[in-house]
Amino acid sequence: MPAIRCGLWPPGCYVKGLFISRNTLIGHGKIGGLDAGPYTRYVEFDFNIDVKTTNGDFNKAGSKLKATLECEGDWDIGVPSTAQDEYACFTGLYEGREDSPSQWNADGDTKFDLWSSAPKMPDVVNGDQIATGLFTPVLKFTIPGYGQVIPAEGEEGEVRFDSAAYNQRAQLGSVFPDATPALRYDRSDKSVPNTAGEPYLGVAAVADHIGDALDAPGSTYPTKNDKNIPGGDPLDPMHRLVPGYGVTERDRYDANRAIVSSTCNSSGMPGRPAEGENLDCDEFPFASSYEGAARHQYEGDEYLNDFSVRYIDPTENQEAGRRLGAWYDNDRILSHDPYIIRIGD
Template sequence: MDTVRQTNPPPSTLAERLRWEPTAKQETYDADAAKFAVSGPVPHIAVDPVTVDECDHHKFPSGAPVWWHKNHYSTCWSGYDNLFKPASCPIFCDDSINSFRLVVIGVGDVNTVLNNDTSSPVRKARFTVRTSTGPKSGPEPAPDSSLIRLRINCVALDGTTCQNSQSAGVTKTLGEIRAGFETSFDLTVSGTGTPGDADNKTYYNTSLTITNTLPPGYEPPEVSLPNDALRCDTSTYNYNLDTQRRDRGACIFTDVDAVLHYSKAPGSPVKAVADHIALAQTHPEDTKPGGVGKTIPGSHASGFKLSRLVPELGVGRDDRYAANRFIAQANCIRFWGLDYTQGGKLDCDEYPFASTYEGAAYNLWNGGNTAVSYSSMPLDKGENRAAGRALNVWYATDHILEKDGYYVDIDG
């Protein structure tokens, strides 16, 4: 199999996995706020899944992670399994190889339902494997009659169940695999996650194992790809106003950082907000209340992700969200006066957003004067509300849950 690379791999225990989830990942899934900011229906709540053909043509650059994540719902790998027999001079002085190509995609499920649907949440994922021929050379290539077993592994880290529709794997001859075939493994998750987790999140490591039944002298007998990280949940608060559809549980791959892009280029529907965020991220001392030596988080440069706050979950979250809004608006009044809206033309825009734990009330909840600050200022109402709409639609589209971390990048 081609040399595989794994940076910051998902751990094999639940405690380590919970610490690993918010860490910085090698890959990013980037979304443009502009496509969510415009009025009118957004086609669907879930992002488009990766296809086998798309994965087959994807270029894995040097140093890239093992798995390519098109988005949170899609993972992919492609490469070769090389069945090898070393040269054995003086009879056969050339190496022998008989290989085949694999394309593996994993697609998580988002169970979107109409708003009045009260069906139980569903947690599923599907892996599809497609094979084709590869290089064959040397005096003794592995026989095409050799049996090859392909198996998708799904290991639960938390006592839940990950049922595999083909748990024993699929066995074919090397000749059949080189001729090309396709098969799918359906994973169905059940069970209760970490106690006290409002979203009932459950955690799994998934991988591909290839077992080769070969004559003596041929290798390798078995090879596995490194693990990928699957997370499932039964959350119900992600709701798309345009489509009138709601998440009722989903499975996503979490070894990828979510990044929301706002553009400050001329003509951007969120330019004023993007300018504000750019100023806050790069020159917090020039914002209000700002402050020299302060950090306003959210950019890659800060190394400090924002984490989503969901007031609908209650238990103090609603109070913190309200405090974020109150402190930000009080700041607008403090520096721009009671009529900072200029008769309703402006809104008090805040960054970090009120729907994050890093919002204006961060210091209030974290023991006083920390190095973290925020910014708020009056901005055009239309652009401010377009930016807010984009954020909320993106939360639903990318399945960003309570305390999930993400970055905000400014383009243009």
């Protein structure tokens, strides 16, 4: 940011000072409402101004630099028309910091927070009450002898607030939606027997199944030429299906499970357990996704058999399910949200 002063004599405009900094904004999405309240969702930020250069008029006595975080809020479809945009995203307790450039050079840290007040209590009938906030860090320089405050805006970011009643861990929360969320399972994450204390439950069997389904879908059961199994790439993700969201969602979830059960019990299913053998029939994509086994019933026959089932260790299958459920809640994967699974070694 240059300090430019213009005059009649000598005529022209001249750079009378320079301020250079590297600015870092780190946001922290939240699980839960503000002070455990049922309406207000919030997000917090750490902001750092790393001053590289400050000279000339920026060092004059009385020069100030104020850092703020501005947010423009909007409500999603389905939120009552009486909901006001100013309550979708607004400044909370940390309204900004104003100090001299030299004080920012000595300590470049400050905090921001943004709030969003939902119009109604969390309830399935009220929907997720989604509010989107477009936030921008703004630096405003005040220099004695200059007739105006000189602003400098940073990059625009996006935060999403929701009140998802079906979220078992916290009905209110916030996330940054610019990236496709991903859950990782590792092939090396094996269960460890109970030698001392509680046993460790891994997910290696599920990782092997999903990894094979994504890497070589044609090798999976049920058989199909040119089978496509989504869920491993942001360009071809799964989308969360929440059975508790409504009757339509419950019916589709049950349809996914019914087809998986029928396929696992079919005579051609490989690896069926022998009498007395305890195995689970694992499916991918998950029943809790719109890309599950019954997709063809709702979206067209081209999706028939675009899924995979495999008999695997039951403890690892159930542990993978627990991790998936916790991740849905903690990362606030809402109904219809896209997401992917990453498989590690």
